[in-house]
Structures are given as C-alpha cells and as structure tokens.
Amino acid sequence: MPYSTLKQRLDHGDTVILDGATGTELQRRGVDMDPAAWCGVASLANQEVLTDIHRDYIAAGAEVITANTFASARVVLKQAGYGDKTEEINRAAVEAALRARDRSGNPEVVVAGSLSHMVYLASDRVPPPDEMPSEAEAAESFAELAQLLKAAGVELLLLEMMYHPKRTPKVVEAALATGLPVWFGLSARRGADGRLLSFFKETDVPLSEIVKMIPERGIDAAGVMHTGAEITAEALALIHKRYKGPLSAYPDSGYFEMPDWRFHDIVTPARLEQFYLDWLYQGAQIIGGCCGLTVEHIKAAVSARDRHQNAL
Template structure:
C-alpha cells in the first residue's frame, strides 16, 4: 500500500521522483498483440499476466509511480473494438493488475498508482472508412455532455478500484477535452496531474497539443456540429489548467528538444511540481512506428539520461518516459539524477 499523502510530502520537500516508461509500447515490445481499434486497452482483459509483468518491470527498474494501462479504455473506443460489455471489467482490472504488480515487486518501497486518462477515441479513418486506433487522437467530434459521461464513467471506476491519483494524458489540439477531463477527475476527490504534449510552430512559439507528425489522419478535419479545435500556446493552456488546481503539470509524448523548451514555458507559468516524460523518435511512418520492431529509437540511453539531468537542473521534479522508451532507459535514472530538485 502507498498513501498519496506520502507522495505529496516527498514532492513538498523537493525529492526527485521516477515515473514509469511507456506502458503500451512496453507491452508491444513484450510481444503482446495490441487491438487494431482499441490498442492496448483490451489487454487488461486478454493478457492480464503480461500487464502485471509490464508493471513489475517498471517497478524493478526504479519507478516510484506506475500508470494504469487505461490510455485507450474509454467506452466508445472499447465499443468500437467489440468490448462494449467489458468497459467496467477492463478498467477495474487495469487498476487491480497494477496493484498486483506493486504487491509482487515493490520490495518495501512506496509505489503509487496513477490512473491514466486520455481523450483518445478511436474513430473512422476518412480515407479508408475503416475504424481504427490511428483515425482520431483528439475528440472534437464528441459533444461536451458525451465527454463528461465517458470520462465520468472511467474515473469513478478507477477511483473505486483504488488508484492513488489521476494523470490526465489528453492529446490533440483539443484543450477543452483536457479541461473537462481534469474537472471530472477532480470530482472523484482524488488529486489530478495535468499533462500536455507540445509542438513548436513556424513562429517558434511552443504550442499545446498538436500532432508532431502532420500526416496523422485526424489533423485538420472538421466535422459538422463538432466543437472547434483552437490552437493554444502552451502558456495559455497551462494557465487554463491551473484553474482546476492540479498537483503537478507535466509535459509528455513530446520529443526531447521540444520537451526542454516546453518545460521552460511551464516553469514560467506554474509554481508547483513539474514532470516530464518524453517520446522516443522512430524513423518509420506515423501510423506504423510503434508496431515496427525493426526500428530502433533515435535516442540512446545516454542521450535520454543527459536530458533527464538537464531537466532536473531546470527544476523538473518528476521524470519518466513515454512511447517507445522502455525500462532499459529508466534503470540508470536513479543513479544519474540528484535526490533533490
């Protein structure tokens, strides 16, 4: 067991904290087949032992926090993948599997469980008509009421199952979905950490959300009756997020050089703890990249560790890693970064 109060105390006294690395791509690298529509979501149901192993690997590599495998478990996605009757089951199991891994691997250390929340809803690819994971990564085609309902469902299930706090990992340029989600998560009474991915526009401004690869199918497509996607600077988006009173602001799913610039923006606009967990680069095409095992990451372990050190120097307190970065990147981290920020 771990109490969030102890994590809060560590944050308050300036301890550096190690988050986990990528959940879904780690499952992939273990050979777990991911669903074409719902990606890693159904694996809590179809491959529970592998999900436990994946979390255990992170704990043994030094993670203080592990994240539930719930990035792709919202009802509309699971329904489209044929798991509509298992929304509760899949989300409960995700939490229980993380708890089981904690039990097995924590070795007396405090390990906290973050409930991952994304705004990802798998949709229909407008080019091929196929429903698939890559078709949408933001939610402009979904109404505010529907979003509240979908987010409310998973946050109440995960809170009941026992996550220690929520980590909002909404992506795309839809800051509204991110804010709705953070508010809904807050309503459970649990602490909420809010994350942003970032990109740099042609005027060299750090922007919130956005896809880093312009070929992603969802970009720029506007649906009849949909909510507008507004371009926001990261500074504007962070100031909006602060209104919801998060415990931590993070930069995630962003390549290392952009993450470094984004951290500067966060630190200028937010006085609380900052977390970074970057994405690895791969040379294969956007939709195939995480499935392609013949490709190596562009970043070596040393490059990642150097970046982590420089972030802690900047004032970042929590470091982890996102898509493509496996546990081997985390292992040297505890030795490499100072105990205090």
C-alpha cells in the same frame, strides 16, 4: 496510503521516478494491439505480461506505476466492440498494477490511473464529424472512467496527453470530481514556423492556451508528456510561468501508426539521461517515460536523479 508519503517528498523538493510506457511495452513484448482501440483491450487477456511490465519498472526504480488505462474510456472501447466491458477492462488494468506492487514487496509504490481525452483511435486520419462522438458523450465517458479508476483502487490520476482545447477542461473536471490527487501532463509539438504548439493537429493552437487550462488549485504536479525530448525543456519553462508546483517530464520516442508504435530512432538511455539531468537542473521533480521508452530508460532516469543529488 502511499501517496501521502510521496506528496510529502514532493513538498520537500525530492525527485520522484515515474515509470515508462505500458501500451508500447506490451506491443514490444509481443502483445497484439487492437486495430480500433489500441492497447486498452490488451489488459483483459495479458494480465501476467502487464504485471511483469509494472514489476520490471518497479525493479528499475519507478516509484509511481501507471495502469494501462490511457485508451480505455468507453467512448474508445465501444469502437472496437468492447463498450460493454469498460469496467472489466479498467479493473483488470488496475489489478495488474496493484498485483505488481504486491509482488514487488515495496508497499510505498504509488499506483496511478491514466486518464486521457482520446475519443477516436481507429485510424490516423481525422474522421468526419458524423463519425465522432459528441462532446457531451466524450465528457460523460471521461467522468465514468475517472470514477471507475477510483473504485478500482488507484491512488493518483495522471491526466495524460492534454492538448485538445475543448476536451482538456472536461478531463480536468472529471479528475477533480473524484477527490483523488491529480497530475496534469500536456503534449506539445513544434510548428512549421518554429512556435511551440499544442499537439492538437487539426489547427495550430499555441501551447500557452493549454497551459492556461492547468488549474491554479487542485493539482499536485504539472508537466510535459508524450512530447519529444528536444522540446520538453522549452515546454517546461512555459508551464513554470503559470504553475509554481512540482514539474514533471516524461517524453516519448518514435511515432504512432495506428495500431502500432513504431520504434524508430528511439533515443538511447544514455542520451535521455542527459536530458533528464538537464530537466532536473531546470526544476523538474518527476521524471519518467512515455510511448516507446523502456525499463532501460527508467534506469537512466534513476541514474540522472542520483547524479543530480550528488552534485547538490
């Protein structure tokens, strides 16, 4: 199993390269995003494009590729009329990643499944309570997705964009129940008063409250994702106060206007390389990219890793 080798490397202090965005990269390559479910549905009709994205990340140096399942829980897909295709969509996403690994000729690449707590993507507005799925329905959907990803063949679960104070523990529970390795990625924002907050926008939640939800046992890495590069270091420092295992950093760039990512003021690969280098010196071991970032940004991560290793 490739993950066992990766885990040994992390235990020895090595740097691991995660891939870049999948959903926004599908859009960037001309695939239409679903107006109610964003990128998940695209896995069905765009297998070769998705496989090519994964292969391109592997060729750039990614050692972990992430299946396009961030927005593929039943609770999201049913809003677009695809609830009955939940298993088919997620299997298609994982198969594309596994196919990319096979075609790359690099069997050591680890295929991860993305597990988020997204429940509503139909607009940027905060929907009224009667339009929202219940917390019980959401938790059931997270548990279903975690088990589907395991059955489809992923070797690692990435908990992506953890920020919701009620749903984060449910996603953690669902992931740990699979018995698969788990990495925890939280998302942060800067408050109007300068404080570091959870990405949760309905009210200001100190990021420290989400950090407390990182399990003391059962996960192999924790870090910052879907967060601006300029606040990632501060968030990593806060995580490190609680969690002493491997740290991860995979920022985003641009912004989301459902159903499209806006590639606005995207950080350059050269600028991001310096951020990566700073995070490596801070203690991060896993670096990659999230929404808006591309193959060129992952090449920058590889360059930062090499520079860091050569300086040691």
